[in-house]
Amino acid sequence: MKYSKPRGTRDFLPGEMAARRYVEQMIRRVFIRFGYKEIATPTFEHLELITAKSGEDIVAHLYHFKDKGGRDLALRPELTAPVMRLYVNELQNSPKPLRLYYFGNCFRYERPQAGRYREFFQAGVELIGSSSPEAQAEVIALVNAVLEELGIREYELHIGNIGILRKILAENGIGEEVQAHIMGVIDKGDEAQLEEELNRLELPEEEKEVILGVLELKGRRGEVVERAEALLAGRESVLKELRSFEEILDALESFGVKNYHLNLGIARGLDYYTGMVFEVYAYKLGAEKQICGGGSYSLAEVFGGKPVATSGFAFGFDRLLLALEKEGVKLPDTERTLFMVIPMGRELVPYAIEVASLVRRSYVCELEVMRRKVKKALAYADAKGIPYVILVGEEIKEGKVLLKDMRAKEQREVNVEELESVLAAIAKGNP
Amino acid sequence: MKYSKPRGTRDFLPGEMAARRYVEQMIRRVFIRFGYKEIATPTFEHLELITAKSGEDIVAHLYHFKDKGGRDLALRPELTAPVMRLYVNELQNSPKPLRLYYFGNCFRYERPQAGRYREFFQAGVELIGSSSPEAQAEVIALVNAVLEELGIREYELHIGNIGILRKILAENGIGEEVQAHIMGVIDKGDEAQLEEELNRLELPEEEKEVILGVLELKGRRGEVVERAEALLAGRESVLKELRSFEEILDALESFGVKNYHLNLGIARGLDYYTGMVFEVYAYKLGAEKQICGGGSYSLAEVFGGKPVATSGFAFGFDRLLLALEKEGVKLPDTERTLFMVIPMGRELVPYAIEVASLVRRSYVCELEVMRRKVKKALAYADAKGIPYVILVGEEIKEGKVLLKDMRAKEQREVNVEELESVLAAIAKGNP
Numbered sequence: 064m065k066y067s068k069p070r071g072t073r074d075f076l077p078g079e080m081a082a083r084r085y086v087e088q089m090i091r092r093v094f095i096r097f098g099y100k101e102i103a104t105p106t107f108e109h110l111e112l113i114t115a116k117s118g119e120d121i122v123a124h125l126y127h128f129k130d131k132g133g134r135d136l137a138l139r140p141e142l143t144a145p146v147m148r149l150y151v152n153e154l155q156n157s158p159k160p161l162r163l164y165y166f167g168n169c170f171r172y173e174r175p176q177a178g179r180y181r182e183f184f185q186a187g188v189e190l191i192g193s194s195s196p197e198a199q200a201e202v203i204a205l206v207n208a209v210l211e212e213l214g215i216r217e218y219e220l221h222i223g224n225i226g227i228l229r230k231i232l233a234e235n236g237i238g239e240e241v242q243a244h245i246m247g248v249i250d251k252g253d254e255a256q257l258e259e260e261l262n263r264l265e266l267p268e269e270e271k272e273v274i275l276g277v278l279e280l281k282g283r284r285g286e287v288v289e290r291a292e293a294l295l296a297g298r299e300s301v302l303k304e305l306r307s308f309e310e311i312l313d314a315l316e317s318f319g320v321k322n323y324h325l326n327l328g329i330a331r332g333l334d335y336y337t338g339m340v341f342e343v344y345a346y347k348l349g350a351e352k353q354i355c356g357g358g359s360y361s362l363a364e365v366f367g368g369k370p371v372a373t374s375g376f377a378f379g380f381d382r383l384l385l386a387l388e389k390e391g392v393k394l395p396d397t398e399r400t401l402f403m404v405i406p407m408g409r410e411l412v413p414y415a416i417e418v419a420s421l422v423r424r425s426y427v428c429e430l431e432v433m434r435r436k437v438k439k440a441l442a443y444a445d446a447k448g449i450p451y452v453i454l455v456g457e458e459i460k461e462g463k464v465l466l467k468d469m470r471a472k473e474q475r476e477v478n479v480e481e482l483e484s485v486l487a488a489i490a491k492g493n494p
Numbered sequence: 495m496k497y498s499k500p501r502g503t504r505d506f507l508p509g510e511m512a513a514r515r516y517v518e519q520m521i522r523r524v525f526i527r528f529g530y531k532e533i534a535t536p537t538f539e540h541l542e543l544i545t546a547k548s549g550e551d552i553v554a555h556l557y558h559f560k561d562k563g564g565r566d567l568a569l570r571p572e573l574t575a576p577v578m579r580l581y582v583n584e585l586q587n588s589p590k591p592l593r594l595y596y597f598g599n600c601f602r603y604e605r606p607q608a609g610r611y612r613e614f615f616q617a618g619v620e621l622i623g624s625s626s627p628e629a630q631a632e633v634i635a636l637v638n639a640v641l642e643e644l645g646i647r648e649y650e651l652h653i654g655n656i657g658i659l660r661k662i663l664a665e666n667g668i669g670e671e672v673q674a675h676i677m678g679v680i681d682k683g684d685e686a687q688l689e690e691e692l693n694r695l696e697l698p699e700e701e702k703e704v705i706l707g708v709l710e711l712k713g714r715r716g717e718v719v720e721r722a723e724a725l726l727a728g729r730e731s732v733l734k735e736l737r738s739f740e741e742i743l744d745a746l747e748s749f750g751v752k753n754y755h756l757n758l759g760i761a762r763g764l765d766y767y768t769g770m771v772f773e774v775y776a777y778k779l780g781a782e783k784q785i786c787g788g789g790s791y792s793l794a795e796v797f798g799g800k801p802v803a804t805s806g807f808a809f810g811f812d813r814l815l816l817a818l819e820k821e822g823v824k825l826p827d828t829e830r831t832l833f834m835v836i837p838m839g840r841e842l843v844p845y846a847i848e849v850a851s852l853v854r855r856s857y858v859c860e861l862e863v864m865r866r867k868v869k870k871a872l873a874y875a876d877a878k879g880i881p882y883v884i885l886v887g888e889e890i891k892e893g894k895v896l897l898k899d900m901r902a903k904e905q906r907e908v909n910v911e912e913l914e915s916v917l918a919a920i921a922k923g924n925p
Contacts, residue, residue: 065798066543066579068536069567074580077531077594084532095829098860100508101515105499105613106537106569106599112497128559131603136500138537148497149505158877160863163508168537172562182536190863197843198863204851317844319851367496398526412628413748420635420750429529432591432621432629446589 071173071181082394086213086384087166090186093209097201099164099188104145106168110135112148116334116365117141119247124171138170143333143375144362146189151368159192159371166380178351178382187357187377194372196307199339199359200314202374206343206355207320209378215386218345218354220322221281222315223329224308225358226338227291228277230301235270249278249330280327284312287325304338311339335360339374345386354382398427401493402486403449405431405440407456415455418464421482422453426490444469451489453482502604502612513825517644517815518597521617524640528632530595530619535576537599541566543579547765547796548572550678555602569601574764574806575793577620582799590623590802597811609782609813618788618808625803627738630770630790631745633805637774637786638751640809646817649776649785651753652712653746654760655739656789657769658722659708661732666701680709680761711758715743718756735769742770766791772807776817785813829858832924833917834880836862836871838887846886849895852913853884857921875900882920884913 068074075083091101114122117140127137139145142165154161166186173179190202203222210218225246232242241264248257261271276294280287288309295301315323329340340358348354357376364370387394402422406415415430422428429449431440437454444452454465458476466485467474477485499505506514522532545553548571558568570576573596585592597617604610621633634653641649656677663673672695679688692702707725711718719740726732746754760771771789779785788807795801818825833853837846846861853859860880862871868885875883885896889907897916898905908916 065582066540066546067583068579069538069540069561069565070563072536072538074536074584075532075534076580076584077533080532080534083534096854096858098831098834098858100829101506101511102508103506103511105503105505106601107500107503107613109497109500115497124562126559126561128557130500130557131555132501134500148499149507151496152498153505153507158874162860170537182538193863193865195863195865197847197861200847201861201863208854314843314847317847319848398531400529403529412745416628416631416745416748417750423527423639427527427529429593430628430632432624432626432632434624434626443589 069181071175073180073182077398078396081396081398083380083384085394085397086387087186087380089212090209090378090380090383091164091166093205093212094164094186094188097162097205097208099162099205102146102149102163102165103167104139104142104149104165107136107138108145108148110137112144112366113137113140115144116362117144118333119244120251121171121333124173126170126172139167140171141169141333142167142185142187142377143189143335143360144366146375147362147368147373148366150189150191151363151366154191155363155368160198161191162188163191164188176351178348178379178385180381184380185377186380187375189373189375191363191371191373194359196310197314197317198372199311199374200318200320202357202376203315203323203341204318204320206341206357206376206378207318210343213383213387214392215345215383216390217347218343218386219324220320220341220343221324221326221329222312222339222341223326224304224338225330225336225340226304226308227295227301227327228274228330229337230304231270231274231277231298234298234300235264235266237264243334246330246334246336249328278328280325282325284323284325287327291327308339331356331358333360335362335365337361341376345382345389347389348382348385351382354379354386400427400429400447400449401490402426402428402451402453403431403440403444404428404453404455405437405444407437407454409434411455411457411459414459418453418455418459418479418482421479422486425483426486441467441469450493500612502606504611504613508829509827512827512829514811514815516825516828517818518617518811520643521640521809521811521814522595522597524636524643525595525617525619528593528636528639530593530636533577533580533594533596534598535570535573535580535596538567538569539576539579541568543575543797544568544571546575547793548575549764550675551682552602552764555604557601557603570598571602572600572764573598573616573618573808574620574766574791575797577806578793578799578804579797581620581622582794582797586794586799591629592622593619594622595619607782609779609810609816611812615811616808617811618806620804620806622794622802622804625790627741628745628748629803630742630805631749631751633788633807634746634754634772635749635751637772637788637807637809638749641774644814644818645823646776646814647821648778649774649817650755651751651772651774652755652757652760653743653770653772654757655735655769656761656767656771657735657739658726658732658758659705659761660768661735662701662705662708662729665729665731666695666697668695674765677761677765677767680759709759711756713756715754715756718758722758739770762787762789764791766793766796768792770805776813776820778820779813779816782813785810785817831858831860831878831880832921833857833859833882833884834862834871834875835859835884835886836868836875838868838885840865842886842888842890845890849884849886849890849910849913852910853917856914857917872898872900881924
């Protein structure tokens with residue numbers, strides 16, 4: 064092969080792309096129904112925007128480069144920072160809340176593996192301007208609505224609260240930067256490194272145990288809250304954080320979402336989360352099981368804006384598709400060709416063009432343009448799974464064509480004037 | 495402003511993005527009806543793929559960089575080369591013809607101006623596997639169908655044939671590379687430079703005059719063909735090229751496309767065109783008036799594949815939108831919020847959430863999540879142009895809500911059980 068696609072990237076072929084667009088449209092429809100409006104940002108941003116608050120792991124895997132004007136640019140590794148940059152630049156004075164959604168590609172130079180690509184796609188939202196429990200619950204409910212709409216069955220929604228851990232660390236005199244670093248270590252799931260980092264901070268043994276204990280709090284709401292209250296007894300400001308968290312859960316239940324797990328071990332790999340965080344896992348995907356992640360954060364002030372409460376999430380679009388595939392969900396081919404028009408001789412081409420133009424007013428129709436013998440053109444239609452062929456022969460001069468049902472192997476003569484209604488009946492039976 | 499978007503790029507805001515998606519969908523529908531299937535390629539490619547045959551001007555404005563593995567990569571400046579790379583890698587053995595379409599972003603480091611951005615969008619097709627006149631005509635007819643569907647009125651479709659000039663140059667012993675360079679100069683429209691280049695080639699005066707004469711051949715078909723035949727008298731192989739070109743025009747007229755101009759001065763800025771070429775101009779756009787360009791070309795062999803006849807085009811998507819805007823075409827807001835649900839007190843939030851969830855099953859509905867007073871929430875609805883508000887007050891406990899028409903300034907009580915049918919009637923009147 065003389066030229067190949069760059070390692071870790073993908074080509075999307077016909078059929079596959081139609082399925083992707085179909086799923087994209089389904090997601091888009093749910094976002095829109097919740098009142099979210101699409102925005103889009105450039106594929107690359109100034110490097111410093113991306114490094115400002117992205118988390119160590121993301122910065123280590125950036126595609127960055129200088130443009131011909133000497134600017135340091137980076138392909139976006141995620142979309143929350145660009146969206147908040149757009150908000151600060153363009154929308155800070157708009158009525159609140161702002162409900163924004165995006166669908167876009169992101170880039171990370173990582174070791175390619177199943178479900179992990181160097182160019183990948185995210186679909187997500189940001190709800191800007193409210194810290195109310197119902198605002199935070201809304202974004203989780205939206206995730207749930209998308210998953211229900213897509214028909215994904217085997218997933219788990221885990222909700223945590225980074226604020227509890229941050230508060231414990233803060234009360235031990237640990238600043239935000241070190242907190243963020245610790246969160247990154249927790250997110251990576253490397254327990255040995257976490258122990259080491261906590262030892263380095265020289266925390267009292269009891270504090271270390273409380274921190275590690277919080278990370279273990281996983282399960283159903285009632286049980287987790289009970290265990291948390293016991294573990295955090297006497298720490299009033301931390302317990303206050305827990306009670307605010309419960310208000311979000313109450314609102315979430317009003318949204319009809321009850322099938323969630325509490326998981327106080329979620330830390331998220333991005334530095335800007337402040338309180339509620341959540342992740343969705345599709346276990347069938349193996350190691351790269353996370354299909355969605357999000358939470359509440361504060362980022363506008365990092366980009367020179369006024370602080371504003373924000374909640375959001377991003378779906379890993381490629382993984383959603385993998386999850387659907389693993390579950391055997393059959394996606395319709397929205398680009399399927401229903402009809403093909405074949406001229407039965409070179410001099411009949413102009414007639415065939417006219418018939419094809421007529422059919423195309425309403426239906427997907429290919430025209431034979433290869434000047435093949437009819438038999439070969441029919442073999443092509445068969446190979447491509449085109450179910451109906453319209454043969455344009457000498458009878459066209461009396462206003463007639465031959466309509467061939469490729470599966471039933473039947474054909475009949477149809478008057479061109481009646482063609483539209485005949486095809487309409489066929490199309491109705493082949494949605 | 496602490497961080498801005500990179501120079502020459504754009505942020506797309508709500509409303510604007512909905513309009514873009516609407517136009518994208520219209521284009522997509524026409525492509526699909528003609529039997530084209532979507533494919534997608536990575537945002538960046540190996541640099542050498544892009545420089546292989548892109549034309550000097552494009553190579554001079556590339557965004558290129560090394561990835562962390564030392565690979566030379568470039569952000570794609572156009573999509574035909576990537577699509578043909580995909581074809582050679584993945585689809586060479588598929589039944590022909592292949593009808594492929596794409597919608598994607600491209601990147602060129604050029605001086606930003608109206609209608610010219612460093613990141614821009616192209617929508618295009620490639621018809622691979624046939625050199626028949628009807629195949630070549632089909633892609634032009636498809637361009638015309640898209641423009642008709644969009645409702646653009648003030649455009650001119652110019653069709654030329656690069657094969658005629660190439661043949662004259664070839665018969666003067668000028669190789670393909672120099673031919674390509676000359677085409678690039680013609681494409682730029684710099685007449686002085688063209689004269690200079692032709693002088694440097696030391697062509698006989700008569701040949702130079704024929705070449706410059708061909709470039710002047712513009713107008714209606716009958717007249718241009720007549721003048722071309724006089725100019726090219728005695729040059730049999732060139733006249734043969736002209737006759738093949740006329741077969742394409744015959745087929746195009748069968749497609750119902752008759753409003754075109756012949757223009758033998760079109761050269762295109764890309765090196766791989768071989769014969770028929772065309773461009774569409776929307777003169778209202780000023781200097782950056784070209785909204786579409788395409789033609790027939792041969793590129794697979796450059797990428798290590800078997801030679802295959804191909805025709806294609808790309809729309810400049812951003813310029814299509816500009817042209818629609820200049821013509822005052824009003825695009826619908828497909829993401830418009832029709833309903834907003836407002837709780838009339840904190841304790842009513844759970845009820846409001848449930849009502850909003852009900853409305854959202856079918857309609858776009860925002861929930862008040864700011865814990866504002868009702869008056870302030872109504873002011874927000876007004877500012878956002880949301881036409882109907884559902885107030886959830888104490889009456890919800892008897893299964894009733896207040897439905898408020900923001901424009902008529904009327905409100906009425908509605909039973910929650912009847913809400914769906916009442917909203918359906920409203921939605922019908924607000925498409």
